[in-house]
Amino acid sequence: MTAHVGKNLPDPPRFIAVAMMTATHASIKSRPVDRQPHPPTKEITGMSSLRYALAACSLLLVATSVLAHPGPGGHQHGQAHRDQDNEVSIVTRGNYRYITANGIPDHQHGRFPNRGNPNRIAPQRYTFRVPLQPRMNEEFRSAMGQPFGVALNGVPFDPGTAEFWNRDRRSGWNYEALSGKINLGLDASNAHVQPTGAYHYHGMPTGLIAKLGDEKKMVLVGYAADGFPIYALHGHAEPNDAESDVVRLRSSYRLKKGSRPGGRGGPGGRYDGTFVQDWEFVPGAGDLDEANGRVGVTPEYPEGTYYYVVTNEFPFIPRLYRGTPDESFARRGPGRGPGSGGRRGRRPPPFGGPGVQGRGGRPGPPGGFPPPSERDR
Known part of the structure; x- marks a missing residue:
């Protein structure tokens, strides 16, 4: 018999997905998609891209700690030995x-x-x-x-x-x-x-x-x-x-x-x-x-x-x-x-x-x- 780990875990909060999408988008050079004038865009590369990625990871870690917080009596969903x-x-x-x-x-x-x-x-x-x-x-x-x-x-x-x-x-x-x-x-x-x-x-x-x-x-x-x-x-x-x-x-x-x-x-x-x-x-x-x-x-x-x-x-x-x-x-x-x-x-x-x-x-x-x-x- 085998212990089951990780079943019935809730879906990740939406803000995690948003943060990850933001970091991904930030690493791509902004380009106009139509003929309307746009404000000047700034290319985000190198250290700037790294900072965005680290910020997204921080949000992910915070969300994970929230999901792992035990309920009354020490019960934690999804935990097995x-x-x-x-x-x-x-x-x-x-x-x-x-x-x-x-x-x-x-x-x-x-x-x-x-x-x-x-x-x-x-x-x-x-x-x-x-x-x-x-x-x-x-x-x-x-x-x-x-x-x-x-x-x-x-x-x-x-x-x-x-x-x-x-x-x-x-x-x-x-x-x-x-x-x-x-x-x-x-x-x-x-x-x-x-x-x-x-x-x-x-x-x-x-x-x-x-x-x-x-x-x-x-x-x-x-x-x-x-x-x-x-x-x-x-x-x-x-x-x-x-x-x-x-x-x-x-x-x-x-x-x-x-x-x-x-x-x-x-x-x-x-x-x-x-x-x-x-x-x-x-x-x-x-x-x-x-x-x-x-x-x-x-x-x-x-x-x-x-x-x-x-x-x-x-x-x-x-x-x-x-x-x-x-x-x-x-x-x-x-x-x-x-x-x-x-x-x-x-x-x-x-x-x-x-x-x-x-x-x-x-x-x-x-x-x-x-x-x-x-x-x-």
């Missing part, structure tokens, strides 16, 4: 499916480093393994602390963040990457980069889905660490009827009512999705279970299977397993990605950035936002 192409292999041997990849996305991605993410994309050496016949457990198992799964292009699904209220993991208040309340430098595919250089998805992999096909159908986007398939957004209206309409599936998580504990016990403020702990599972509120999955038929599994769904609302990427995750997805030490390889990088900027503090002199959340307890007043 230029150092190395996407490499991924998915094979089955015995009772397992093996996914070997370098972790480079096969679609356009944002500019990294950027204001919210100081890390640069680097090739990885991933070797994941998932069972071909996964089994559902009676109890759900937490998926936090490791990648939930891997996409078909070899990029991990990894929804968790390392950002906690007051920079204290023991507080129990973990910032949600897709809350819109903090800036983690995510691109248009809801992805950014770990200090190891590992590009990974925190939510809907829009660039991947666009390459795989019709986003209004059931689209297989990857496999969870326990072996069950992962689909994006859609499923059949009747889970076990392949002839029923394909509809958008809804998460069953809802925001809690009321306010968080304040003082030393919590950040205070109303439950608004800033933290993972702002959400709770409400049985029957949507189409999916606690792991954002369900049992049903799919194009790849016409006899039916348990499958996970990536949704546009919390939890976005599932935070629980229904099966048993393979150990190949376990992290290899602090700050290291799954599998092996990669390089060391820098951690994200300290919470709040320079000079930004929360109540009582405590650090505020990343991205310069005030503490939720103060923002919600």
